[in-house]
Amino acid sequence: MSVSPQAILAKILRSSTSVKEVVICDKVGLIISKVLRMNPIEGLGAMESSIFKAAQEICEFLNLGKELIHISVFEKNAVIAMEIGLGYLVIVLDHQTRFILDSELISSCLNDLINMWINELGLQGYDFSVVEGVIKALYQVYTGDFKPLTVYKEALDDFDIISATIEQVKNPLILAQCFTNELGLPIAFKKQPVIKVESDEFGGGLLSLDAIVKEKAEKTELKLPILSVVFTNQGKGFMTVHGGTMDKEPLIYQVLFETNKGFIEILSEAASVVNTIAHEYGDQQTNVFLDTLENIKRQIYPEEKVEVMPDTAAAGQVKTLMEEMTKNISETINYYVAQFGELLELFTSRGEELIQSMETYDKELRGWIESNMAVIKQFGFDNQTNQEIKKWEDTISKLKTKLAALK
Structure with a gap:
């Protein structure tokens, strides 16, 4: 290209x-x-x-x-x-x-x-x-x-x-x-x-x-x-x-x-x-x-920043702040991990529903085509029908692959 x-x-x-x-x-x-x-x-x-x-x-x-x-x-x-x-x-x-x-x-x-x-x-x-x-x-x-x-x-x-x-x-x-x-x-x-x-x-x-x-x-x-x-x-x-x-x-x-x-x-x-x-x-x-x-x-030529070390009294305050920050981060991580787990469960449940729905439609589609194939061939639409079926099969395959990846 x-x-x-x-x-x-x-x-x-x-x-x-x-x-x-x-x-x-x-x-x-x-x-x-x-x-x-x-x-x-x-x-x-x-x-x-x-x-x-x-x-x-x-x-x-x-x-x-x-x-x-x-x-x-x-x-x-x-x-x-x-x-x-x-x-x-x-x-x-x-x-x-x-x-x-x-x-x-x-x-x-x-x-x-x-x-x-x-x-x-x-x-x-x-x-x-x-x-x-x-x-x-x-x-x-x-x-x-x-x-x-x-x-x-x-x-x-x-x-x-x-x-x-x-x-x-x-x-x-x-x-x-x-x-x-x-x-x-x-x-x-x-x-x-x-x-x-x-x-x-x-x-x-x-x-x-x-x-x-x-x-x-x-x-x-x-x-x-x-x-x-x-x-x-x-x-x-x-x-x-x-x-x-x-x-x-x-x-x-x-x-x-x-x-x-x-x-x-x-x-x-x-x-x-x-x-x-x-x-x-x-x-x-x-x-x-x-x-x-x-x-x-x-x-x-960026100017280098000079680090200023805190005095002893300030060091204690900084230590307390660091402990509070560590606790806050841990609690936040646990919260978002739990939320993400619930989201994955929702994805899994909804994904199974989608697969069942697609399989039902696929079964009905093939049944309809089979019952009408004689007419389709009579008027020369069999190639177009096969192309549409191929398009549908490719779509199902891609969606199932993506849903499997989400699981």
């Missing part, structure tokens, strides 16, 4: 209550298949198609290879989209409940999709190798060390707090970083020597990702993104983050990074930058960003 795309997508939907919608769309954004547990987000496929086109242009400009995964985080939901050869797999998450996807499950489902396309659509010659890179990149999304949220105090007293802040970032995984306004005007820029582009080219290039996400998400119920990130097949990625408000205009923090130690370390570095800038330019969206990062941190 062939497996439908919906059945494969349903595995992802059922993997977590945080997964709200799973979609496959083609390269122009047309929905091919979807499953969901909420009202569908209209224009989701078109949004991802536009985002991947913008990401492709950025990757070509910065020589970053092939774009594989796009993630945009909004106040309530996150959208994770993956390149799958024929189109995109798009997952909508309630990140407040759970941001982390089951990478093993996603890998299995993608392999099932590819096998289905090859076997049922005859796409043996199609190159699906991009999916291997997607799985590797997906593992990187949820790995890495969370660095403590800090404030770069040296930057707080500087007249140019933004430039002073990014100068404090010493992480070698961050290849370039830039603050711009929404028009792409550079406010601060820092890069490693291997990066050849300058501030206006870098900021203006990455800004297209932020602009596309905002433009397309505005037409949906997702609202404004607090961050957007793209991962490539060369172990690199680029990210845009809402960094605050200056002169009533949004600040955009843009980062080019390597993922060989995971994305979480990059994300925590970005949080410290925004946390520092927020002392002067913070707004409601920066608060949402920082709260979201703290929630993701708790999901990936």
Whole structure:
């Protein structure tokens, strides 16, 4: 029996209550298949198609290879989209409940999709190798060390707090970083020597990702993104983050990074930058960003609960409570066991009545058929009669088997 795309997508939907919608769309954004547990987000496929086109242009400009995964985080939901050869797999998450996807499950489902396309659509010659890179990149999304949220105090007293802040970032995984306004005007820029582009080219290039996400998400119920990130097949990625408000205009923090130690370390570095800038330019969206990062941190690295031992006086009270609980549970078990026994007796008694009733009907049915068989054969209904008898015999057999199991 062939497996439908919906059945494969349903595995992802059922993997977590945080997964709200799973979609496959083609390269122009047309929905091919979807499953969901909420009202569908209209224009989701078109949004991802536009985002991947913008990401492709950025990757070509910065020589970053092939774009594989796009993630945009909004106040309530996150959208994770993956390149799958024929189109995109798009997952909508309630990140407040759970941001982390089951990478093993996603890998299995993608392999099932590819096998289905090859076997049922005859796409043996199609190159699906991009999916291997997607799985590797997906593992990187949820790995890495969370660095403590800090404030770069040296930057707080500087007249140019933004430039002073990014100068404090010493992480070698961050290849370039830039603050711009929404028009792409550079406010601060820092890069490693291997990066050849300058501030206006870098900021203006990455800004297209932020602009596309905002433009397309505005037409949906997702609202404004607090961050957007793209991962490539060369172990690199680029990210845009809402960094605050200056002169009533949004600040955009843009980062080019390597993922060989995971994305979480990059994300925590970005949080410290925004946390520092927020002392002067913070707004409601920066608060949402920082709260979201703290929630993701708790999901990936849950805090261990420290057991507190009761003192001697309290220990006696706890012992009494435990004795009462044990007695209560024992009495409750005895009650339900007795009730279950009575229920089984009722089943047995009623089951015997049903068997007698079925056997009586069976005897009467066969007697009627035997007395009328000559007429039945005369008009050519003997085959149909035999089919109906077979149906009745199968039903009796199944019911008797189930009743025997109940006994």
